[in-house]
Amino acid sequence: QKEVEQNSGPLSVPEGAIASLNCTYSDRVSQSFFWYRQYSGKSPELIMSIYSNGDKEDGRFTAQLNKASQYVSLLIRDSQPSDSATYLCAVKTGFGNEKLTFGTGTRLTIIP
Amino acid sequence: GAVVSQHPSWVICKSGTSVKIECRSLDFQATTMFWYRQFPKQSLMLMATSNEGSKATYEQGVEKDKFLINHASLTLSTLTVTSAHPEDSSFYICSARDPQYTDTQYFGPGTRLTVL
Numbered sequence: 001q002k003e004v005e006q007n008s009g010p011l012s013v014p015e016g017a018i019a020s021l022n023c024t025y026s027d028r029v030s031q032s033f034f035w036y037r038q039y040s041g042k043s044p045e046l047i048m049s050i051y052s053n054g055d056k057e058d059g060r061f062t063a064q065l066n067k068a069s070q071y072v073s074l075l076i077r078d079s080q081p082s083d084s085a086t087y088l089c090a091v092k093t094g095f096g097n098e099k100l101t102f103g104t105g106t107r108l109t110i111i112p
Numbered sequence: 113g114a115v116v117s118q119h120p121s122w123v124i125c126k127s128g129t130s131v132k133i134e135c136r137s138l139d140f141q142a143t144t145m146f147w148y149r150q151f152p153k154q155s156l157m158l159m160a161t162s163n164e165g166s167k168a169t170y171e172q173g174v175e176k177d178k179f180l181i182n183h184a185s186l187t188l189s190t191l192t193v194t195s196a197h198p199e200d201s202s203f204y205i206c207s208a209r210d211p212q213y214t215d216t217q218y219f220g221p222g223t224r225l226t227v228l
Contacts, residue, residue, distance in 0.1 A: 088155065
């Protein structure tokens with residue numbers, strides 16, 4: 001079983017709609033969760049981090065965490081063509097472990 | 113967010129030569145840096161964790177004698193690919209952890225290595 005799982009997509013969303021990206025993880029003691037955006041040929045760029053159950057909002061982005069269900073999601077409101085990218089979910093597992101485990105990423109395409 | 117730079121951004125070398133890639137944290141001190149490799153259409157694979165002043169910790173399957181890591185200062189880590197071969201051609205990306213922001217890793221722009 002993969003430690004961090006994402007739907008690889010591609011996920012196509014009309015411009016202006018809400019894009020919903022999902023991620024599940026296997027290690028129950030995971031503490032920190034991150035969403036990165038990666039444009040083709042570029043390195044990942046941090047969008048949001050979340051540590052506690054519930055929602056965290058930053059502009060058009062909302063991260064949602066449910067530790068009981070081992071599930072973290074990212075919502076993008078008012079999707080723009082510039083949001084078209086691969087979105088990587090990353091999880092830091094355990095105490096004293098600084099490594100991040102990445103999912104395979106979900107490719108998102110916003111259709112004008 | 114914190115800024116991490118990498119140099120060079122791309123490099124082409126002949127098979128059998130060695131290539132050094134630098135990773136710098138520009139506006140913070142990074143006691144820990146990470147080196148990743150990414151093949152086309154695949155996710156990031158952690159190669160090693162680099163700690164300032166000590167030996168790097170390599171992930172399973174990564175040859176430490178082939179991928180030499182030196183973290184000589186709080187702002188600089190280097191990755192040297194020794195005796196490079198075409199199968200080493202990849203996108204190498206470093207990241208650094210900003211202690212002010214606990215677990216957050218900030219990525220450099222990456223280095224695209226092509227071995228002929």
